[in-house]
Amino acid sequence: MRKRIFIILTFAAVSLCAAAQSSGFKQLDKWLDIWKETQQTFFGYPVNEQSALHGFYEWYVASGMDVININNAGDPMVDNPANWSSQAFEREVIEFFEPLYGFPKHKAWGIVTHSGTDGNNHGIYFGVKYLYNKTGKMPIVYVSDEAHYSNMRICDLQNLDIRLIKSDEMGRMIPEELEKAIDPNRPILMIYAMGSTFKGAIDDQDALNAVLKKFPKTAVFRHVDAALFGGYLPFTKHKKMVSQQHMHYDAIAISGHKFFGIDSPCGLFLCSREVYDNQNNFEVTYLNGNMRMINCSRDAVQPLKFWWLIHTVGYDKWAEQAEQMMECTAYLKQQLDMIGWPCWVNKYSNTVFFKRPSPEIVSKYNLAQGYDERFGGELAHIVVMQHVTKDKIDKFIAELKK
Numbered sequence: 001m002r003k004r005i006f007i008i009l010t011f012a013a014v015s016l017c018a019a020a021q022s023s024g025f026k027q028l029d030k031w032l033d034i035w036k037e038t039q040q041t042f043f044g045y046p047v048n049e050q051s052a053l054h055g056f057y058e059w060y061v062a063s064g065m066d067v068i069n070i071n072n073a074g075d076p077m078v079d080n081p082a083n084w085s086s087q088a089f090e091r092e093v094i095e096f097f098e099p100l101y102g103f104p105k106h107k108a109w110g111i112v113t114h115s116g117t118d119g120n121n122h123g124i125y126f127g128v129k130y131l132y133n134k135t136g137k138m139p140i141v142y143v144s145d146e147a148h149y150s151n152m153r154i155c156d157l158q159n160l161d162i163r164l165i166k167s168d169e170m171g172r173m174i175p176e177e178l179e180k181a182i183d184p185n186r187p188i189l190m191i192y193a194m195g196s197t198f199k200g201a202i203d204d205q206d207a208l209n210a211v212l213k214k215f216p217k218t219a220v221f222r223h224v225d226a227a228l229f230g231g232y233l234p235f236t237k238h239k240k241m242v243s244q245q246h247m248h249y250d251a252i253a254i255s256g257h258k259f260f261g262i263d264s265p266c267g268l269f270l271c272s273r274e275v276y277d278n279q280n281n282f283e284v285t286y287l288n289g290n291m292r293m294i295n296c297s298r299d300a301v302q303p304l305k306f307w308w309l310i311h312t313v314g315y316d317k318w319a320e321q322a323e324q325m326m327e328c329t330a331y332l333k334q335q336l337d338m339i340g341w342p343c344w345v346n347k348y349s350n351t352v353f354f355k356r357p358s359p360e361i362v363s364k365y366n367l368a369q370g371y372d373e374r375f376g377g378e379l380a381h382i383v384v385m386q387h388v389t390k391d392k393i394d395k396f397i398a399e400l401k402k
């Protein structure tokens with residue numbers, strides 16, 4: 001009987017997909033048609049438009065998961081994760097990424113977050129509490145003026161003192177400017193941008209750490225905002241750049257909907273066990289636990305998707321995709337050079353910025369826009385994600401030439 005129901009459900013699911021299908025709502029169908037077309041030329045924003053979750057959704061509906069409410073409130077890294085959650089899978093996701101971000105085995109704590117911003121919020125909050133618990137003083141936050149705005153917003157939200165450090169023309173924090181800005185009497189909460197939003201610059205952690213070394217008596221916490229680049233770098237030969245053991249950072253945030261191609265916002269947050277152990281206690285009896293994370297209810301479906309992708313896409317394919325992205329980035333740069341279009345790209349970056357084309361092209365390709373006198377004023381950028389392939393780049397270049 002169960003088997004028959006399963007077959008019927010599977011058949012229903014398959015036929016639903018095959019129909020490519022009206023929702024029964026004109027507004028919804030029209031919106032989707034437009035979006036599917038737009039998606040082909042969605043070049044300006046760092047999301048992977050080749051989500052590999054079709055099988056997941058088939059299973060989700062066929063299994064009856066769609067009528068079950070699950071919630072990951074609580075700590076996924078404790079010994080007995082709640083059964084009404086997907087925390088056991090969330091924990092496996094964190095354990096899969098622990099070595100990829102260069103943490104020694106069982107030395108990381110982490111969660112699947114709601115977004116890169118949520119990961120930054122945890123990184124900054126954990127940093128403040130860690131430093132305060134160690135020193136009894138509130139830290140000052142140092143972040144480059146080209147870092148993602150979520151960091152500034154979070155500092156505002158958490159009511160923190162922030163020093164915006166000037167970056168060089170390619171978007172990297174200037175070590176001398178950091179040195180001038182440091183107040184050695186207050187703990188230092190560093191935020192390293194790994195990629196800056198518009199130019200895709202990576203702060204030079206070695207050079208900046210050398211500056212911090214000049215203040216040996218001042219406590220330091222390092223949070224890496226690696227929302228985009230933290231997705232693909234672990235799968236490249238530059239993996240050292242995101243390795244905790246090499247870079248000595250304390251916490252890192254990565255987005256799940258960017259490189260990994262989860263179809264709606266989520267992310268990863270990892271920090272060292274030492275950081276975790278130096279947080280404020282919030283014993284919550286009815287959740288059987290010490291609630292370190294900021295949110296109570298947390299999404300339980302996103303960790304399942306992450307887990308599914310680890311088992312269906314996995315390391316090797318992610319490594320291939322990372323290589324393809326790096327190749328296509330170099331290809332885009334080369335093609336722009338060939339037609340004499342002014343363009344720039346940072347090392348390790350998949351973001352090419354260039355002289356802004358006509359408004360028609362900007363609109364068709366959803367190019368994000370920037371402005372910098374040092375590069376002649378009006379700029380735009382393309383983020384070379386998995387769906388920005390060579391043939392699409394060729395079409396784009398042909399349109400630019402016209």
Ligand SMILES: *Cc1c(COP(=O)(O)O)cnc(C)c1O
Binds near residue numbers: 226227229255
């Ligand atoms: C995208 C991005 C963010 C914001 O992440 P969300 O997942 O969109 O919240 C933060 N920092 C950097 C460097 C980013 O690329």
